[in-house]
Amino acid sequence: xxxxxxxxxxxxxxxxxxxxxxxxxxxxxxxxxxxxxxxxxxxxxxxxxxxxxxxxxxxxxxxxxxxxxxxxxxxxxxxxxxxxxxxxxxxxxxxxxxxxxxxxxxxxxxxxxxxxxxxxxxxxxxxxxxxxxxxxxxxxxxxxxxxxxxxxxxxxxxxxxxxxxxxxxxxxxxxxxxxxxxxxxxxxxxxxxxxxxxxxxxxxxxxxxxxxxxxxxxxxxxxxxxxxxxxxxxxxxxxxxxxxxxxxxxxxxxxxxxxxxxxxxxxxxxxxxxxxxxxxxxxxxxxxxxxxxxxxxxxxxxxxxxxxxxxxxxxxxxxxxxxxxxxxxxxxxxxxxxxxxxxxxxxxxxxxxxxxxxxxxxxxxxxxxxxxxxxxxxxxxxxxxxxxxxxxxxxxxxxxxxxxxxxxxxxxxxxxxxxxxxxxxxxxxxxxxx
Amino acid sequence: xxxxxxxxxxxxxxxxxxxxxxxxxxxxxxxxxxxxxxxxxxxxxxxxxxxxxxxxxxxxxxxxxxxxxxxxxxxxxxxxxxxxxxxxxxxxxxxxxxxxxxxxxxxxxxxxxxxxxxxxxxxxxxxxxxxxxxxxxxxxxxxxxxxxxxxxxxxxxxxxxxxxxxxxxxxxxxxxxxxxxxxxxxxxxxxxxxxxxxxxxxxxxxxxxxxxxxxxxxxxxxxxxxxxxxxxxxxxxxxxxxxxxxxxxxxxxxxxxxxxxxxxxxxxxxxxxxxxxxxxxxxxxxxxxxxxxxxxxxxxxxxxxxxxxxxxxx
Numbered sequence: 175x176x177x178x179x180x181x182x183x184x185x186x187x188x189x190x191x192x193x194x195x196x197x198x199x200x201x202x203x204x205x206x207x208x209x210x211x212x213x214x215x216x217x218x219x220x221x222x223x224x225x226x227x228x229x230x231x232x233x234x235x236x237x238x239x240x241x242x243x244x245x246x247x248x249x250x251x252x253x254x255x256x257x258x259x260x261x262x263x264x265x266x267x268x269x270x271x272x273x274x275x276x277x278x279x280x281x282x283x284x285x286x287x288x289x290x291x292x293x294x295x296x297x298x299x300x301x302x303x304x305x306x307x308x309x310x311x312x313x314x315x316x317x318x319x320x321x322x323x324x325x326x327x328x329x330x331x332x333x334x335x336x337x338x339x340x341x342x343x344x345x346x347x348x349x350x351x352x353x354x355x356x357x358x359x360x361x362x363x364x365x366x367x368x369x370x371x372x373x374x375x376x377x378x379x380x381x382x383x384x385x386x387x388x389x390x391x392x393x394x395x396x397x398x399x400x401x402x403x404x405x406x407x408x409x410x411x412x413x414x415x416x417x418x419x420x421x422x423x424x425x426x427x428x429x430x431x432x433x434x435x436x437x438x439x440x441x442x443x444x445x446x447x448x449x450x451x452x453x454x455x456x457x458x459x460x461x462x463x464x465x466x467x468x469x470x471x472x473x474x475x476x477x478x479x480x481x482x483x484x485x486x487x488x489x490x491x492x493x494x495x496x497x498x499x500x501x502x503x504x505x506x507x508x509x510x511x512x513x514x515x516x517x518x519x520x521x522x523x524x525x526x527x528x529x530x531x532x533x534x535x536x537x538x539x540x541x542x543x544x545x546x547x548x549x550x551x552x553x554x555x556x557x558x559x560x561x562x563x564x565x566x567x568x569x570x571x572x573x574x575x576x577x578x579x580x581x582x583x584x585x586x587x588x589x590x591x592x593x594x595x596x597x598x599x600x601x602x603x604x605x606x607x608x
Numbered sequence: 609x610x611x612x613x614x615x616x617x618x619x620x621x622x623x624x625x626x627x628x629x630x631x632x633x634x635x636x637x638x639x640x641x642x643x644x645x646x647x648x649x650x651x652x653x654x655x656x657x658x659x660x661x662x663x664x665x666x667x668x669x670x671x672x673x674x675x676x677x678x679x680x681x682x683x684x685x686x687x688x689x690x691x692x693x694x695x696x697x698x699x700x701x702x703x704x705x706x707x708x709x710x711x712x713x714x715x716x717x718x719x720x721x722x723x724x725x726x727x728x729x730x731x732x733x734x735x736x737x738x739x740x741x742x743x744x745x746x747x748x749x750x751x752x753x754x755x756x757x758x759x760x761x762x763x764x765x766x767x768x769x770x771x772x773x774x775x776x777x778x779x780x781x782x783x784x785x786x787x788x789x790x791x792x793x794x795x796x797x798x799x800x801x802x803x804x805x806x807x808x809x810x811x812x813x814x815x816x817x818x819x820x821x822x823x824x825x826x827x828x829x830x831x832x833x834x835x836x837x838x839x840x841x842x843x844x845x846x847x848x849x850x851x852x853x854x855x856x857x858x859x860x861x862x863x864x865x866x867x868x869x870x871x872x873x874x875x876x877x878x879x880x881x882x883x884x885x886x887x888x889x890x891x892x893x894x895x896x897x898x899x900x901x902x903x904x905x906x907x908x909x910x911x912x913x914x915x916x917x918x919x920x921x922x
Contacts, residue, residue, distance in 0.1 A: 379738075448720045450721075492693040
């Protein structure tokens, strides 16, 4: 492993103040910051014009392995993550087989380690086989080598209030957290596939009403209060749902939430052409909701930006709209999309992105080596971003195996330049290290 | 015109042209020898993923009377349930160099998607709960034959609007032709977002059928109500639906007294005794069989304009 000297970099201290200088990275740690006295043996990275942030942490990634290696593998997903500036990703449990046992969690964890481009932290299922009825082996997954602390049936809502209550009670013992896909299945038909509103009415597509999200969030924050456990609301999409989170936080409830780049940037009107690339669960919402999500990021109601990176084999997206698979790619584009939307023209700062894309998600997931301040003695899990770069997204240049990329052809300002995991460069200018 | 996917694709002039061509085609139907040479050498595939004797045979006859080679491909269930993607299914057909694909599919938007993939012209013959543009054209044609121009005519559409592609296409085409459209349904069968939708498109909403009929509309279009909607909780019982929204014998009298010239449409198949009484279905004002007859002429007009160019048939 070659040690690094990042020259002329900009970064932020814990209080948010901007620093400029050199950073020395030795044996996986930042050893000096500011002016580096001894650069012997260091490989220089010219970081002039670049900003160093703590490596991004994705609370919500689908890597598809085991089971759908034609859509994505832990290896291809890791490459995409590294290129996107991520140093840790939480791999969702809806694989085949489901990550609902210690062995399954260790398997995913070990595959991630073997690849080594990003820390792959498995998420455990809340219920066996995502069936919603019986608890999965929550404690054994936690005690396994994978040290699972985040549990989710993502893709499905833990709809049964009794099951959700027991899960929260159970994971509280080891400070675990349940990440909920908040969507009451009883409030929509089985083929719901978009936002319920005027457009879905005109298109003749069955939709999810916003209340299906908000009502589950309301129930879950009350259960979190009742049990004293932590609940995390995955991919909030509605103004109503976010209002409930804001209210619960004001009460002191242990609740956190995430939003995705696509729910911030893309609207339900994109469904007018019935292109399944824009079919995602939860669905793209109208402008009012997107405004509310951005407001939530600004006022701190939203803790994290998470990708919900959901690769699919091409043929699974080439069915009629209601039959096509849900989800879109996100790992490689998340920083550029959010930077272009909310930093290049305001109101957020790069320091804010460090908070919502690294520090807060690392804290929520309990990942101790990630999302740390930038300074001597801290693990060198870093991302160098170029705020001035102009890119045009090309789906065929993706390192994901999948091509369901809703950003294809978009011109964006801001790009990830270099990703560093424990002192090692894992990706540089769009190319993974391995 | 390359495809006919949505009634919104058609301007008022387009609709007028299609309806006048349909009138000429209707004349041809009355001849002893019905066959025209117009589409000789053209191939029309009727790709029906969903059962529909009425619409499929109507398109088939339309193609045959214009000398097109028409081939029916029917398959129950979506290709997804058989493991093949919709794109693969239609690309297979497109590879046979057909000129026109008439598609009926249980999924909304299927015709739009298919039109992105194939070289052939695509006609939407009903996609899920989205649209059925040739039905709207034949309804307009039938009504105009009986009551004259629809410009300023008052038309009520009654029933399960949420799940009706006939309603969606009719609302568009009727507005395009200048009709006043009133939608009548219980709140649970009004489509989502109908409030702003109705406002934007100039549609009137009500759940009071009696009031609408007493106002003497020029046409009343009854929509089929599927009995399985009851289990979906959209309304409590068939009886309650009929009392609230059925065109019963009493309501037929109300309508006739208010406007003796009023006509009654139904896209079929009818649930007699549920949304329409036998008296109404078989009344002199009923256009149900005229609709079927007009269906062939209208579909001839559509195929003609898609495949044979823009000049009106001789």
